[in-house]
Amino acid sequence: RNMSETSIASARASVMIYDDVNKKWVPSGSSAGVSKVHIFQHNFNNTFRVVGRKLQDHEVVINCLIARTLKYNQATSTFHQWRDSKQVYGLNFSSRDDADAFAKAMNFAVETL
Numbered sequence: 001r002n003m004s005e006t007s008i009a010s011a012r013a014s015v016m017i018y019d020d021v022n023k024k025w026v027p028s029g030s031s032a033g034v035s036k037v038h039i040f041q042h043n044f045n046n047t048f049r050v051v052g053r054k055l056q057d058h059e060v061v062i063n064c065l066i067a068r069t070l071k072y073n074q075a076t077s078t079f080h081q082w083r084d085s086k087q088v089y090g091l092n093f094s095s096r097d098d099a100d101a102f103a104k105a106m107n108f109a110v111e112t113l
């Protein structure tokens, strides 16, 4: 987060990464827990990224650019996921309202790129 970015969504979610080898979801970062996850829009260069920090110790557990080609999958009303070139991210939202607001902003970002 820096002065040239604006948050267009913030949601509480536990951030997970899919472990392709063991075929299971693992918490992103050093331990499981709820994070505050933002979508930041860069004020000048029309880029967007997802940044999430653990509520407890502010560890950055996700920091990924939103590509124009991103396919955002709302697998359930509170678990959404997407891939980038390296990994699959999953957000297990604390509430349906947070999930809906985040998805709306994600769709705006992908459509704007």
Ligand SMILES: CC(=O)N[C@@H](Cc1ccccc1Cl)C(=O)N1CCC[C@]12C=C[C@@H]1CC[C@@H](C(=O)N[C@@H]3C(=O)N4[C@@H](C=C[C@H]3C)CC[C@H]4C(=O)O)N1C2=O
Pocket: 018, 025, 071, 072, 073, 075, 076, 079, 081, 082, 083, 088, 090, 092
């Ligand atoms: C074409 C493609 O890439 N498809 C991807 C999905 C996708 C589609 C389109 C665009 C992008 C992407 Cl990303 C795919 O299917 N993927 C991406 C990696 C993982 C997965 C592959 C297999 C497993 C089988 C079960 C399923 C799963 O993880 N379901 C969840 C689940 O088991 N959990 C999570 C919560 C709820 C459930 C919904 C919380 C923790 C755990 C649990 O409930 O304990 N899977 C997937 O989603």
